[in-house]
Amino acid sequence: xxxxxxxxxxxxxxxxxxxxxxxxxxxxxxxxxxxxxxxxxxxxxxxxxxxxxxxxxxxxxxxxxxxxxxxxxxxxxxxxxxxxxxxxxxxxxxxxxxxxxxxxxxxxxxxxxxxxxxxxxxxxxxxxxxxxxxxxxxxxxxxxxxxxxxxxxxxxxxxxxxxxxxxxxxxxxxxxxxxxxxxxxxxxxxxxxxxxxxxxxxxxxxxxxxxxxxxxxxxxxxxxxxxxxxxxxxxxxxxxxxxxxxxxxxxxxxxxx
Amino acid sequence: xxxxxxxxxxxxxxxxxxxxxxxxxxxxxxxxxxxxxxxxxxxxxxxxxxxxxxxxxxxxxxxxxxxxxxxxxxxxxxxxxxxxxxxxxxxxxxxxxxxxxxxxxxxxxxxxxxxxxxxxxxxxxxxxxxxxxxxxxxxxxxxxxxxxxxxxxxxxxxxxxxxxxxxxxxxxxxxxxxxxxxxxxxxxxxxxxxxxxxxxxxxxxxxxxxxxxxxxxxxxxxxxxxxxxxxxxxxxxxxxxxxxxxxxxxxxxxxxxxxxxxxxxxxxxxxxxxxxxxxxxxxxxxxxxxxxxxxxxxxxxxxxxxxxxxxxxxxxxxxxxxxxxxxxxxxxxxxxxxxxxxxxxxxxxxxxxxxxxxxxxxxxxxxxxxxxxxxxxxxxxxxxxxxxxxxxxxxxxxxxxxxxxxxxxxxxxxxxxxxxxxxxxxxxxxxxxxxxxxxxxxxxxxxxxxxxxxxxxxxxxxxxxxxxxxxxxxxxxxxxxxxxxxxxxxxxxxxxxxxxxxxxxxxxxxxxxxxxxxxxxxxxxxxxxxxxxxxxxxxxxxxxxxxxxxxxxxxxxxxxxxxxxxxxxxxxxxxxxxxxxxxxxxxxxxxxxxxxxxxxxxxxxxxxxxxxxxxxxxxxxxxxxxxxxxxxxxxxxxxxx
Ligand SMILES: Cc1cc2nc3c(=O)[nH]c(=O)nc-3n(C[C@H](O)[C@H](O)[C@H](O)COP(=O)(O)OP(=O)(O)OC[C@H]3O[C@@H](n4cnc5c(N)ncnc54)[C@H](O)[C@@H]3O)c2cc1C
Ligand code: SF4
Ligand code: FES
Numbered sequence: 033x034x035x036x037x038x039x040x041x042x043x044x045x046x047x048x049x050x051x052x053x054x055x056x057x058x059x060x061x062x063x064x065x066x067x068x069x070x071x072x073x074x075x076x077x078x079x080x081x082x083x084x085x086x087x088x089x090x091x092x093x094x095x096x097x098x099x100x101x102x103x104x105x106x107x108x109x110x111x112x113x114x115x116x117x118x119x120x121x122x123x124x125x126x127x128x129x130x131x132x133x134x135x136x137x138x139x140x141x142x143x144x145x146x147x148x149x150x151x152x153x154x155x156x157x158x159x160x161x162x163x164x165x166x167x168x169x170x171x172x173x174x175x176x177x178x179x180x181x182x183x184x185x186x187x188x189x190x191x192x193x194x195x196x197x198x199x200x201x202x203x204x205x206x207x208x209x210x211x212x213x214x215x216x217x218x219x220x221x222x223x224x225x226x227x228x229x230x231x232x233x234x235x236x237x238x239x240x241x242x243x244x245x246x247x248x249x250x251x252x253x254x255x256x257x258x259x260x261x262x263x264x265x266x267x268x269x270x271x272x273x274x275x276x277x278x279x280x281x282x283x284x285x286x287x288x289x
Numbered sequence: 290x291x292x293x294x295x296x297x298x299x300x301x302x303x304x305x306x307x308x309x310x311x312x313x314x315x316x317x318x319x320x321x322x323x324x325x326x327x328x329x330x331x332x333x334x335x336x337x338x339x340x341x342x343x344x345x346x347x348x349x350x351x352x353x354x355x356x357x358x359x360x361x362x363x364x365x366x367x368x369x370x371x372x373x374x375x376x377x378x379x380x381x382x383x384x385x386x387x388x389x390x391x392x393x394x395x396x397x398x399x400x401x402x403x404x405x406x407x408x409x410x411x412x413x414x415x416x417x418x419x420x421x422x423x424x425x426x427x428x429x430x431x432x433x434x435x436x437x438x439x440x441x442x443x444x445x446x447x448x449x450x451x452x453x454x455x456x457x458x459x460x461x462x463x464x465x466x467x468x469x470x471x472x473x474x475x476x477x478x479x480x481x482x483x484x485x486x487x488x489x490x491x492x493x494x495x496x497x498x499x500x501x502x503x504x505x506x507x508x509x510x511x512x513x514x515x516x517x518x519x520x521x522x523x524x525x526x527x528x529x530x531x532x533x534x535x536x537x538x539x540x541x542x543x544x545x546x547x548x549x550x551x552x553x554x555x556x557x558x559x560x561x562x563x564x565x566x567x568x569x570x571x572x573x574x575x576x577x578x579x580x581x582x583x584x585x586x587x588x589x590x591x592x593x594x595x596x597x598x599x600x601x602x603x604x605x606x607x608x609x610x611x612x613x614x615x616x617x618x619x620x621x622x623x624x625x626x627x628x629x630x631x632x633x634x635x636x637x638x639x640x641x642x643x644x645x646x647x648x649x650x651x652x653x654x655x656x657x658x659x660x661x662x663x664x665x666x667x668x669x670x671x672x673x674x675x676x677x678x679x680x681x682x683x684x685x686x687x688x689x690x691x692x693x694x695x696x697x698x699x700x701x702x703x704x705x706x707x708x709x710x711x712x713x714x715x716x717x718x719x720x721x722x723x724x725x726x727x728x729x730x731x732x733x734x735x736x737x738x739x740x741x742x743x744x745x746x747x748x749x750x751x752x753x754x755x756x757x758x759x760x761x762x763x764x765x766x767x768x769x770x771x772x773x774x775x776x777x778x779x780x781x782x783x784x785x786x787x788x789x790x791x792x793x794x795x796x797x798x799x800x801x802x803x804x805x806x807x808x809x810x811x812x813x814x815x816x817x818x819x820x821x822x823x824x825x826x827x828x829x830x831x832x833x834x835x836x837x838x839x840x841x842x843x844x845x846x847x848x849x850x851x852x853x854x855x856x857x858x859x860x861x862x863x864x865x866x867x868x869x870x871x872x873x874x875x876x877x878x879x880x881x882x883x884x885x886x887x888x889x890x891x892x893x894x895x896x897x898x899x900x901x902x903x904x905x906x907x908x909x910x911x912x913x914x915x916x917x918x919x920x921x922x923x924x925x926x927x928x929x930x
Contacts, residue, residue, distance in 0.1 A: 086836045093531040099362045147842045161471045165464035170343040170741040173421035180432030190425040
């Protein structure tokens with residue numbers, strides 16, 4: 033049943049990348065428990081505007097947990113307290129009247145803050161650019177059913193492909209490592225027969241690109257529990273295996289299977 | 290001189306030969322020469338990413354723009370249900386011709402035969418391409434691709450990837466795009482919003498773009514411009530579109546001379562979660578694949594207060610099954626939507642606001658078991674439960690129609706080029722293939738057909754006529770004028786001393802558009818819209834309030850320009866709906882219906898696409914007509930009985 037609740041927000045405000053930021057305390061009263069977390073912020077923003085204060089900058093697009101645009105640290109948890117839930121899917125019925133809610137942007141050196149709760153996640157795109165594809169030009173594809181893919185292989189590849197690129201794994205990691213994202217992207221393609229030709233090059237170049245930006249994985253596993261798509265850390269282990277094999281092979285010869 | 294002759298440039302020959310003939314007759318650009326040509330692609334959704342990637346692969350120098358922070362995140366990512374292709378893997382009678390026929394008929398005979406046939410023809414290559422890219426489509430135990438029937442089709446031709454088909458297709462197109470970025474064939478500009486199209490000597494030669502992080506306004510010139518900027522469903526404020534979707538790119542191109550076609554053809558999707566209160570920011574689609582196994586009903590009794598499980602079978606009205614025995618719950622979207630509106634308007638709606646109908650899975654759960662149903666729809670059921678707090682495995686879902694797709698868009702010929710030479714329009718942004726109503730799983734198909742397989746040929750043909758020509762300099766007055774227009778707009782918005790937020794006005798506009806240019810339209814309502822919208826627009830211009838500055842991230846400022854454009858577009862929608870004195874597909878004029886309450890077309894008078902010319906005032910837009918000639922199929926009255 034819908035209720036109205038009052039919550040106290042402690043929100044990170046920062047006018048630009050180089051300005052120091054600070055926490056602003058905002059009383060958010062009369063919030064419907066049927067509202068989503070971001071709709072609560074919409075309401076707060078309308079009220080801020082009314083009293084001539086600039087609205088809080090935050091990002092969202094699909095608001096249904098699929099695009100990966102949103103992403104807030106809520107009480108120290110990436111995407112908030114609900115398991116397998118992106119920030120935009122969180123509803124105010126998760127909170128109680130009188131709750132204090134601390135809202136921060138992703139914190140990671142590789143994701144500089146742009147304004148308030150908005151960060152720059154472009155290093156993820158650079159990782160993809162370094163090898164997150166299968167090289168096939170438009171028109172060059174074989175008939176789709178020519179290569180059967182066992183259902184369990186397709187399903188596991190899908191589990192990896194479900195990553196929405198939100199960056200919560202990085203934000204949750206004490207080392208700001210991006211292993212979960214990168215491994216998900218690599219394994220989606222490396223598991224499929226179509227991805228075999230570039231399998232080892234892909235693992236090598238994407239991992240090396242990742243290391244230019246992000247910290248080192250020390251197996252905390254925080255990423256997996258923060259991930260809204262429940263991407264499994266098994267993919268990290270498989271990726272490490274591909275990476276090591278890649279390092280051991282002679283890339284010019286077919287001697288690495 | 291602007292050209293409004295609207296020649297569709299349909300190739301001659303039999304339907305099956307047109308595209309082959311056209312490709313053969315098209316001039317080619319040699320690999321060396323391709324490098325001399327620069328192409329701007331605005332938008333990195335399915336249509337834009339596939340186009341930019343394919344053009345990059347061919348060797349053109351491509352500049353690609355998106356307002357999203359990454360090319361992986363366009364609105365396309367949210368498509369759930371699937372993508373059609375006439376592979377006939379199920380051996381159930383599908384063929385290019387049948388997909389063509391279904392699409393033409395589904396569009397209520399308001400699209401071009403030649404375009405639609407070509408779409409059906411290239412559909413199979415799309416699946417090949419996507420599988421090769423690593424798109425993890427659903428498979429059967431033998432490892433071959435699975436298909437399902439979707440949205441009213443009597444054959445199983447829909448390929449899907451759980452409930453996340455759009456995501457997986459977009460990730461495929463995005464990966465192809467990023468490969469071209471790595472190869473330096475594509476220069477990608479994220480968080481960059483195109484605010485003006487630049488026209489020089491009657492040709493599209495570039496764009497003016499605002500960097501959303503720094504506020505910097507810059508000019509970019511090229512040999513031609515491709516808009517792949519999506520649909521305008523957010524004119525309704527509440528829709529299933531992503532929050533940032535907007536019409537500004539195509540609207541501003543329209544104001545530079547591109548004809549806007551069929552703006553009143555909008556699609557209201559039958560299966561969405563009903564709206565709640567005023568804070569509601571968007572609506573969530575429950576994929577229509579759910580109608581394969583879910584049964585739609587409302588209580589017979591107007592004052593029904595029992596929970597659904599307690600309502601006996603004979604007191605339920607499975608109104609679609611009764612009224613349309615052949616298609617039942619799988620009637621096309623417009624029919625399903627209008628029937629839901631009818632029962633809700635009668636007062637038989639369900640839920641606390643009485644604004645929905647039930648979509649009930651109990652039969653399917655009993656027949657196939659929970660595991661099977663979870664396998665098919667698990668993530669959709671999760672979405673529903675998260676939003677409503679109700680468990681659809683136990684209680685029927687509550688659904689209601691919501692704006693979902695816009696068939697209208699910029700007019701294009703067979704080459705996907707608008708009436709402005711050098712301006713190509715692909716994906717949902719154009720008006721091309723869906724007529725007055727789009728079939729389920731056909732938008733993804735169209736966006737990728739345009740980008741991977743059609744534009745690369747037709748654009749080459751255009752450029753081959755401009756071999757050796759340098760691109761127009763971005764120091765030409767046309768660019769400077771466009772830049773200063775952007776600057777002065779920004780200044781005006783920021784200096785406005787109003788009292789209300791942009792969202793406030795957008796929400797109010799949306800209510801008018803939904804009430805009068807929504808599922809069901811009539812003359813009085815449309816005339817009302819044509820007086821209410823300008824009045825509200827006036828208030829918007831006077832009373833909007835935006836804080837902050839122009840030289841950094843300012844989300845309210847971004848929205849202001851988009852909403853200003855929606856105000857103008859909404860008026861053109863109303864005008865178009867008023868002039869079209871017939872019902873067809875998603876455009877239902879109450880004055881024009883059969884005795885059974887179905888859409889009644891008037892082919893003698895309205896078998897044309899309406900293409901509007903901007904005259905300075907959307908209410909005074911000038912109508913041009915492209916006649917639709919049916920050489921290969923005979924338009925019939927749609928009947929799903
Ligand atoms: C919830 C939902 C589910 C759907 N499910 C299905 C389905 O199952 N099957 C199906 O076939 N169709 C489905 N559709 C429809 C389909 O998803 C869309 O029609 C299609 O994805 C549109 O693709 P597009 O590339 O044309 O545009 P979009 O994906 O909307 O991309 C537009 C791009 O343009 C950019 N852009 C726009 N304006 C500017 C500007 N001014 N400057 C810079 N960049 C700009 C954006 O950043 C974005 O990159 C669904 C739609 C919705 C809303
Ligand atoms: S792995 Fe999970 S947390 Fe990390 S980017 Fe992907 S979806 Fe987000
Ligand atoms: S806004 Fe798209 S995942 Fe949250």
